[in-house]
Amino acid sequence: MSSHWIIGPGAIGRLLAHSLSPVAAVTLVGRRELAERQTLTSPVGEPHTQRLNGVTLEQLLRDAPAPPAFVHITTKAMSAQAALESLAGVISPTTPIVLWQNGFLAQPRITQAWPGPVLCATTTEGAYVNGEACVVHAGRGHTFIGDLNNRHAELAKNLALQLTHAGLAATPVEDIRRRLWQKLAVNAAVNPLVARYRIRNGQLRDRPFRLYVEAVIEEVAGILDKEGIAPPSGAGLEGWRTLVWQVVENTANNRASMFQDVLAGRPTERAAILGPLIDNAKRHQLPCEQLVALDQALENIEAQLS
Ligand SMILES: NC(=O)C1=CN([C@@H]2O[C@H](COP(=O)(O)OP(=O)(O)OC[C@H]3O[C@@H](n4cnc5c(N)ncnc54)[C@H](OP(=O)(O)O)[C@@H]3O)[C@@H](O)[C@H]2O)C=CC1
């Protein structure tokens, strides 16, 4: 039986823990104690309660159990590095790490710094936490797994098989970098605007927001073209426009994650989503006024929240 540590008992962490627990040895690690009996509500609204093996970081460091086959980091992007560092005393530097973050901040940094294999997962599964003891699996999706330097294909295949067996459909891929950027492009066009204007995704189709989205897509398309990242279908600006508007259509009723963070008074993942685009725009001397303005607006919003 394979063993998995999952660091970050939030929405994705608990979804993983619930799914893997019946087929693998799972330890769910958090900063605080977690209720032992946890409920997963399925996408069709069926609750399923089970005991999850939850421990605090403190307990883990004290007990120093045998290191696992995989360490999943399921914190938000800005906390991933700190979460990994907090395990330094209990895992060997060759332990495989799996990063589940959106954006492109934690992935290159940890890939460069961690001596062992670093897999990246990008997922369209949707989940949210509903209190201390419940997570809602809001929508089924698909997970793609690979590593940025394509050196761990067998490991990615092994993990994808285990996740699929656990009910989370997953595919190992050789182009995870491209897929992470494609998701980042959608997140950059949707999340900052809906968080700034406190609207649901579908309202982006209306004026004046539609024009703002178009302006962001134009900047993003220029930057990703220079980075050699193509949209999943179509080409250039048109391909990116098709992708973004399709996601807006499919998620019209959603409150996007960044909007939810603002509503809950939490910091957003702006540094992981807008940051890499702005950095690349500056490096290539490309326009990024819209992205910078959104980043600034979010920084101001976050400052007022704290
Ligand atoms: N939810 C979703 O549907 C999807 C999420 N993602 C991505 O997955 C990542 C996780 O998102 P999500 O699960 O929604 O986020 P959540 O905020 O629900 O969960 C993050 C968890 O990480 C914990 N945490 C933070 N810092 C540490 C630390 N240093 N050590 C241990 N635990 C820590 C938090 O606990 P604490 O209470 O201690 O702060 C919290 O339980 C994000 O990058 C997100 O963009 C991607 C696709 C879909």
Ligand SMILES: CC(C)(CO)C(=O)C(=O)O
């Ligand atoms: C695709 C989108 C924008 C859907 O809401 C999302 O991934 C998010 O909320 O972060």
